[in-house]
Structures are given as structure tokens and as C-alpha cells.
Amino acid sequence: MSGINYPHKVAALDLHGMCRRIASHIGWVIIAIGAVVLVSWVFDIEAGKRILPTFQSMKFNTALCFIACGFILKRKAPAAASASDPVAALLALFILVVSGLTLFEYGSGWQLGIDNLVILDTATAPEDWPGRMSGAAALCFTMIGAAWLAIATPLHRSTMILQILALAVIMISGAALIGYVFGVQQFRLSVFSTMALHTAVLFVLCGAGMLFVRPGDGLMYSAASSYIGGRSLRRLLPFIIVTPVLAGWLSPAGQLVGRSVEHLMPDRFRKGHTGFRSEYQRSPEQRMIG
Known part of the structure; x- marks a missing residue:
């Protein structure tokens, strides 16, 4: 009925708007960090490329793809954003092509010349494919590009595809990030290995931004709900994520001090x-x- 205020609907709309604003801010953060890495490659600043000397470096192509991801988030975050935005689709296609060609290089053993096309990587040993983003990064970018292209097409359940691929990106990059927390950078599954620290962080942010772009649909419908189920999930989620990592870190730390x-x-x-x-x-x- 007109004139009746529905508090749950109003609260849900406010929450959805906040999620989209967070996605927009995440886009700016990704663009800024990607730009810093690009400048670091141009002026050969090691701290910007790898943070610490013992860590992996974020490659030039990786930073370039992250900047494209940031601009896509900026364009897709507003509620009035068009699903068939041609600029966002072109950026997603660029990400998909670069990452897809990189995966093809890994699979075929060929060198297509895209790794050092703009900036020559002289710090990486020849056997480690200088200038080439890691296989994990290429896989994550492939999923990101495919997810945004799915949104631009009239596919059924395109939002669900976007969110499932976003969760996959978060899982892969989150595993690499947890590896840095525990001092492990090589896993039995090589897809989790050789990812730079800031690359893993930006992939987690990318995945989160992709989830926040459409908070009222798909998997995010319950999480962004203003009802008690959604509120409970949002309150418990930080503990669900942090508790296993903290428990795993405390166990060896306690053994080191004899407890x-x-x-x-x-x-x-x-x-x-x-x-x-x-x-x-x-x-x-x-x-x-x-």
C-alpha cells in the first residue's frame, strides 16, 4: 500500500547502497596500487614491485590488469550502471586476453612476447619466465574477465556466475595470502604458489568488490539482507574467517614458546x-x- 513505510526494505536499500560505495572505493584502491606498481617498474623501484626483497614481485602485466579491474568496479558500482557497458566489456576482454594468453604460454611452453612487451624484467632468472605473471594470477584474471563478460551478456544467472567466480578468486588469493601469514610460499598445488603479496591482497579486494556490486541478487541476497539471518551472517563472518587462521597461527607459536x-x-x-x-x-x- 502506498504511504506505508517498510523498515526492512528501507534498511536493505541503505545496505545495498553502502555495499556499492564500498565496491567503488575498492576500485580506487586497486587503481592506485596498480599505478604505484607500474611507476615502480618504469623507475625500477624494487619496494614497489615486491614490497620485501624476499617476496615475489608483481609483474607489469599484472598491475595493468589490476588497473583495468579497478576501472570496471568504478563503472559497475553505481546502482544505475548499465549491464551492457561497452567500456567495461572492453576492459574485461583485455583482462581475459592477457591472462588467457599467459595461461596458453604456461600450457604450451611457447613465448608469445607479451611478458616483456612494455617493460623488460631483468631481475627474474630466465628459468622463471621474466615478466610473466604467475599461473595463479593468470587464472584469477581469467575468471575475473569471464565474470564481467558474463554480466555484459543476457545470460541467465549471470549474477550467480559473477559471484561464484568472485568467490573462487578470493579462495585462490586467500590461500596465497594465508601462506604469507604462515611463511609458506610454495604449496603442493602450484596454483597457490608464486603469487606476490600485494597481488594476493588486490585479488581478495577484487573478489570482494565483485560481490558488493550486486548485493541484492544471487549469493549476496541473504548476506545483504536486513533481516535477522543477514545480520547474523554479517556479524559471524569475520569470526568464521579469522578464527581458523588465528588458531592455526597460535598452535605453532605456542609450541615455539613451550606452551x-x-x-x-x-x-x-x-x-x-x-x-x-x-x-x-x-x-x-x-x-x-x-
Whole structure:
């Protein structure tokens, strides 16, 4: 009925607007960091390329693709943004072509000349493919480009495709980021390895921005809801993300100082955990089940 105010709908609209503003700000951050890396390559500033001497460097093509990602987020963030924006589609196509050709180089062993097309990478050993973005970065950019192109087409469930690919990007880059937290930069699955620290951070931001662009549809519908389910999910999500990482970091840290993570538990939980661990270590059957 007209004239009736629906608080939940008003709150949802406010939340959706906030999500889109966050996506726009993320776009600016990605553009700024990408530009800093480009300038670092032009003037050979190692701190901008790899942050620390022992870390991997963000390649020139990677920074260029990130700038394109940032501009896409800026164009797609407003609520009135057109789904078939030709500029955003061209930027997405550029990202897809560069990353796709890079994956083709890895798969075929050929060198197409795109890695050092603009800036020559002289600091990387020849066997490590100078100037070439990592396979993980190329895979993430391929998913990002495909996701934005899906939005530009009249595909059914295009928003769902965008958000699923955004989550995949967050998972891959998040694994690389957690590797830096634990001091592990080489994984059994090479797709998680050799990604620069700021590359991993920007991919997480890209994925988050892609989710925030359409907060009222697809997977984000419940997360951005103004009802109790959405509010509970938003409050629990930081703990869901941080707690496993923090617990994994505390366990080896406690062993280094001579204390296990059990000393951080309340007494009633500590006794049960200690008993289960002893039984787990004694019983081969239990180990096989675990």
C-alpha cells in the first residue's frame, strides 16, 4: 500500500547502497596500487614491485590488469550502471586476453612476447619466465574477465556466475595470502604458489568488490539482507574467517614458546581435548578414520 513505510526494505536499500560505495572505493584502491606498481617498474623501484626483497614481485602485466579491474568496479558500482557497458566489456576482454594468453604460454611452453612487451624484467632468472605473471594470477584474471563478460551478456544467472567466480578468486588469493601469514610460499598445488603479496591482497579486494556490486541478487541476497539471518551472517563472518587462521597461527607459536594451544582453552574443554588427542595417537583405527 502506498504511504506505508517498510523498515526492512528501507534498511536493505541503505545496505545495498553502502555495499556499492564500498565496491567503488575498492576500485580506487586497486587503481592506485596498480599505478604505484607500474611507476615502480618504469623507475625500477624494487619496494614497489615486491614490497620485501624476499617476496615475489608483481609483474607489469599484472598491475595493468589490476588497473583495468579497478576501472570496471568504478563503472559497475553505481546502482544505475548499465549491464551492457561497452567500456567495461572492453576492459574485461583485455583482462581475459592477457591472462588467457599467459595461461596458453604456461600450457604450451611457447613465448608469445607479451611478458616483456612494455617493460623488460631483468631481475627474474630466465628459468622463471621474466615478466610473466604467475599461473595463479593468470587464472584469477581469467575468471575475473569471464565474470564481467558474463554480466555484459543476457545470460541467465549471470549474477550467480559473477559471484561464484568472485568467490573462487578470493579462495585462490586467500590461500596465497594465508601462506604469507604462515611463511609458506610454495604449496603442493602450484596454483597457490608464486603469487606476490600485494597481488594476493588486490585479488581478495577484487573478489570482494565483485560481490558488493550486486548485493541484492544471487549469493549476496541473504548476506545483504536486513533481516535477522543477514545480520547474523554479517556479524559471524569475520569470526568464521579469522578464527581458523588465528588458531592455526597460535598452535605453532605456542609450541615455539613451550606452551601448546591447549593452555588457552578453558579447563573443561582442555581435559576433553587432551583425552581425545591421547586416544587418537594410541589408536591406529582412530588415526585412519581421522
